[in-house]
Amino acid sequence: MKISGVDIRPGNILEYEKGIWKVAKIQHTQPGKGGAYMQVEMKNLQDGRKTNVRFRSADTVERVRLDTKDFQFLYAEGEDLVFMDNDTYEQITLPGDLLGDARPFLQDGMQVALELWDEKPISVELPAQIEATIVEADAVVKGQTASSSYKPAILDNGVRIMVPPHIGSGTRIIVDVYEQAYVGKAG
Template identity: 30%
Template sequence: MYSCSDLKKGLKLMVDGEPHVIVAFDFTKPGKGQALYKCKLRNMITGSLFDRTYRSGESFEPASLEDRDMQYLYQDETGYVFMDQKTFEQVTLTEETLGDDKYFLIDNMDVKVLMFGDRAIGITLPNFVNLKVTQTDPWVKGDTAAGNNKPATVETGYSLQVPSFVEEGDLIQIDTRTGAYNTRVKE
């Protein structure tokens, strides 16, 4: 069990029978009375945000979540299919559940799938992924100014800003935490 002193940003706990994560946290101690812990919570199943204030002395149940090593297989009309590498069990996540993470999935990629009981509620990607540039404007002689970026689209449909020397067909490394260009990769 967690107490109010354990509350912090990123902590996962059960609220009303569903897992929630604290996305913002503020502690206030009025001159008189109990300390207040103001939290902004995100429901990990529905994605809804709400504010809740707790008083010191309250306790919380930790969220019973499990990270499972899985492999991304394919996308079909029902969603994105992942397979547990030990049991070969398959789970499907919807496009809404994945959000922007769907742009960084490539076939046979190893990911961690966050499970709440038997239900998949999210994924954790590797920090970096290599994707091929499918569309970008050609480099123009003289475009050498520092910080001169241009838009590009990669094989998964994701659009980002890349340096002017990156061309169509190049393999680039993207930071999945920020969605930003990291470096060009030799094949």
């Protein structure tokens, strides 16, 4: 499906210069002279390259629809990850860097969505939020106001995030996987 250059949004998957690209950021710019354009930051889903491209309103680009299939994460094998198709029980091995910054949040048995293009997996999507345990948290500094101050903490997967002062070691919390941010205490 062709879309205008100014209709591009973050998260769109585009076919550009014979590659499949995921839009990371956009910025609409209207210079004093000349026509408006959309500055688009994209990441190639096949080889991981990043690029910035200007699209004018007259430019059109092909928006790609990916097939999504549910898989279960089984185990890591070196740098590779092994997943199982929930329908056929077939196993598939993918490189760990396909997950990017979300890699540490992958847990044994986790249900994930693989995005397929031409029957080939090009991205792995984890649940937006997961539960994790705080293993180390800094002490509260007396006099800090609870409303605006956060302190660093380390999760059981080794990721460092900022949490409110009342959260201590051993607390189960909910974390936003892609923002790597504290959401709330776990039930």
